[in-house]
Amino acid sequence: MFDDVLDLLERAPEPVMRVDPDGIVSAGRRTKRRRRALTLFAGAGAVAALGIGAFFMTGWSQRAQDVAPAGGSALAAAPTTVPSTATPSPAAEAKAAQTWGPMHVMSQQPNRQGGRPALYLTPDRMLCIGTIDAQDDLTPSVCRQIKAPPSDAFGTGYAWSMDGDLPAGVVANEFIAGVVASDVTKVVVRTERGDVTAHLTPAPDPSLGQLYWVETGVPILASDMHAKDRSRVAYRGTKVAFSCGYYECVGR
């Protein structure tokens, strides 16, 4: 027992934690490249806009000299074709850099801001849940470093709800998502309303197994703690491979 709180702050044991310096440097490099690309696209866009503006201005002043004032609007006769471009927009570039492999919309039911929940991986190997808004922009809500899942337990996972700004006592939907070994053929989440089978899809890198997600369909109360009663069962073929209660994960 520590006699003083200052001792406690300094010396109380802490959980094992680490960060990956190489991962940080690579993520930083990627961000730099992305920012550089965005700047480049923005610059190119500005130049293109100036060019188009100059083209219209020149055309308009030329016609203003050629056409009699009673002959109608010279501006209306000006060509309106915008030069086509094969270059993707900066927003599309940024979004593509944000996700790794496909993004999985977990439900069509939006939250109060109109966002739909999505599960995805990022290029720096984070498993994220975020929302996609009406403009198709992706905002991450929670992310966690993903590791290769073991063969006898579930890997990185979440229980998550789209509470929005709901006051306590208002119902919200619950999602359970994570990764599991690639040879698992079915994942079932047990709830008080019965079993729900999860969606399964391979991760972009086979060593990360496959992603699973499920909307439990159980309305949960905002500000309650949830998911403590959920257990998950993984099958290989028709046989149970392992099952995980909230506090235990048992291989079979």
Added chain:
Amino acid sequence: MRRADDEEFADFVQGSSARLLRTAWLLCGDPVHAEELVQAALERVYLKWGRIRDGEPLAYTRRVVVNLHVDHLRRARRERLTDAVPEHAAAAIAGPEEGDYLQRLLRQLPLRERQVVVLRYYVGESEAQAAFTLGVSVGTVKSSASRGLARLRALHAQEGSHVR
């Protein structure tokens, strides 16, 4: 950034990450989230490394960690992670330990007091440094530090009498 700069930054990460991780853990109470906070803060520091390397990169990084934690709390009020599904039983069923005990005490402090207590009495920042890190006045740091420490001691005495 040049390769030498990258190596210098990696050395900075190696040297400072243990202290930063403990600071983040004391602030947020969750080791996984503490790792995420420090990782995200260091990524931001990397982008400005050329400008801050000759100043006080550790103080700057700490400030980013604190800001990210506050951002997270604001966002968490909007969309809340209800619970992390545990990966293995062993980590989830660990009984009360000293680390858990410390977290139990810290959780009972209001956020500002918790931040100030961690920065002043664990990190060892001066009142002025803590005020800079938190973006508040020195007076706020003084009052929060004295209230927070007194409250923490009272909780410790109370809990300790149950344990002994």
